Amino acid sequence: MIALAVLAATAAAATLPDAAQCQAAALDPEAALAQSVGLQAYIYGYPMIDLLKQQFNETHRVDPAQPVAAPVNAIAVYPHVLTPATQGQLRAANADTLYLNAWIDLSRGPVLVEVPQMDRRYYTLAFMDLYARPYHLGTRTNGGKAARYALVGPSGGTVPDGYTPFRLPTDTAWMLGRILVSGPDDAGEAQRIAHSIVMRGPAGAPVTDAAPLRPFDNLAYFELLNQALRSVPAKPGEEALMATFDAAGFGPASRFDPAALSPAQALGLGCALRIGPQVLAKRGFRPARIQNGWMWSGAMANPGNDFLLRAEVARGGYVNAPEESIYPAAITDNRGETLNGERQYRIRFAKGALPPVDAFWSITAYDRATSQLVENPIHRYNIGDRTKGLKYDKDGSLTLYLSATKPKQGASNWLPVPPGTFHVVIRMYLPRPQVLDGQYELPAIERLEPAGRPQP
Known part of the structure; x- marks a missing residue:
């Protein structure tokens, strides 16, 4: 088992260098090389570190309000x-x-x-x-x-x-x-x-109180990555990359020691952690399919050697295998403009054109910046095939309304959304073949005109 608790000393180390220090590091060959290798490691190891951080923070009591905490090998x-x-x-x-x-x-x-x-x-x-x-x-x-x-x-x-x-x-x-x-x-x-x-299974240590593990904030990242790489089987085709990581001191054949780093190496690795989030944000999610504004990529569950996509998937909250469920997302309306709760929208499913699934489907709206649910007056956080009281149109179609305030049509078909920018995810569990191969198309999110005056 990876010994997460030993990271306390490293986690207490100095914070990351600032932008000016990283600009200066680019002029130092030793620091620049450390930053280059460190950035590769940041991207490659992002899911490992994110998961191990989460493991520590959910097998310890790090917050009185955390929803779950249990030892390893316990539900x-x-x-x-x-x-x-x-x-x-x-x-x-x-x-x-x-x-x-x-x-x-x-x-x-x-x-x-x-x-x-x-x-x-x-x-x-x-x-x-x-x-x-x-x-x-x-x-x-x-x-x-x-x-x-x-x-x-x-x-x-x-x-x-x-x-x-x-x-x-x-x-x-x-x-x-x-x-x-x-x-x-x-x-x-x-x-x-x-x-x-x-x-x-073999029992884990009992849950105890602890400070949250935050390995993205300091060189604990590379100590934790080193432990993770030593714990996993070697992957064919990654020998050269692992040798590069070993030369930097944190590969699977190494024992990372932050105290052994030169000042230039420590600066370079720190700058890699500083710039890493910017690289992921710049790269962003690149969908393989966009239909009527809905984005999805079947490669997300198995990115292969696309380490950037793998990191971006982890940063966005992980995914299931597509045959289990897919989560197409939309960030813009039918005009290509960013979704905003100050406006009103509709999604109209024609008769017989509801999402074809063998389990269930639902639509959820999240705050764009945090990917979090946001409180609303009717405490409805999704809408879908199990929502009671949905009203169908006379022609058998189903129209759903999205806005931050109640639309004039009432609450029956209303999904409340955050008041500012938001994005929408439709979950389709056990999707049928026509969903996975793209034959089925979700309807666009239509911006309603005029904007109208929502009912209080």
């Missing part, structure tokens, strides 16, 4: 479907399902998972390896039948009789489970089912 069930007040650190969280959270350590042998009969209730247990690639168990893979699995990592171990092996590429993994909740009246049953899912 923490969120107390309810997420709202703006309870979403915690999650980015672009859904308001459709009850979440289950667990951090898995397979370095000491298999971890056993038992799930009860789910019948028609949709669920998935998504396991994220340290490279941010998802692997799923659930409705899609077992038809909702009761099942017993043995999670097995590279360290191996004996699988008990009666358990189906489920192999993961790294010994450290994050499980984010989702159990569909049909509405407030269903929340109690979803809780009961969630707590009946059993996980057994």
Whole structure:
């Protein structure tokens, strides 16, 4: 298991250099070389560090208000479907399902998972390896039948009789489970089912209070990356990159020692951490498909050697495998203008053209800057196939309205959105083939004219 607690000394080190220091570093060959290699490492290792940071912060009590905390190899069930007040650190969280959270350590042998009969209730247990690639168990893979699995990592171990092996590429993994909740009246049953899912494995340390781990703020990043790279199997084709990281002192064959760095090397690595977020923001998400303003990329779940995309996916909140669910997103309206809650919009699904899925679909709006849910007067944070009271048009179509204040059509088909800039995500769980191959097109988000005067 990666020893996250040993990072305390490094985490307390000096903060990152400022812009002027990094400009000066460009004139120092030793510092410039360290910055170049450090920037490659920042991009390559971003999902590893983000996940390990999250692991520490969810297996310790770092905030009295945090929604979950549990030892390694134990499941923490969120107390309810997420709202703006309870979403915690999650980015672009859904308001459709009850979440289950667990951090898995397979370095000491298999971890056993038992799930009860789910019948028609949709669920998935998504396991994220340290490279941010998802692997799923659930409705899609077992038809909702009761099942017993043995999670097995590279360290191996004996699988008990009666358990189906489920192999993961790294010994450290994050499980984010989702159990569909049909509405407030269903929340109690979803809780009961969630707590009946059993996980057994080598016990982790009990939860204790701790300061949050913030490895992106100092050279703890490279110490944690060094530990992570030593814990994962070598990947074919990455030998030269790992040798470069070793030469810099944080590759898989090295032991990173920040005290052994020269002042120029420390400056260069610090500048890499300073510029790294700017590189990711500049690169941004580049969708493989844009239809009627909705963006999606099937490569997000398996970026391969596109380390920038892999980092951007992790920065944006991770994804599921496309056959499990896809999340097309929109940031502009049918005029190409940024979505803003001061305006009113509509999405009109023609008769027979609702999203073709075998589980469920919903639309959620998030604050553009934070990817967080925002409070609204009717406490509705998504709208979709389980929303009660939707009104269909006379021709059988369904029109949904998006605005920060209630539209003149009323609240039945209204999705409240943040008052400023926002983006929209449509979740399609168990999408049918015509969704994945692009034959099905989502309708555009239409800006309504005139803007009108919303009802109070």
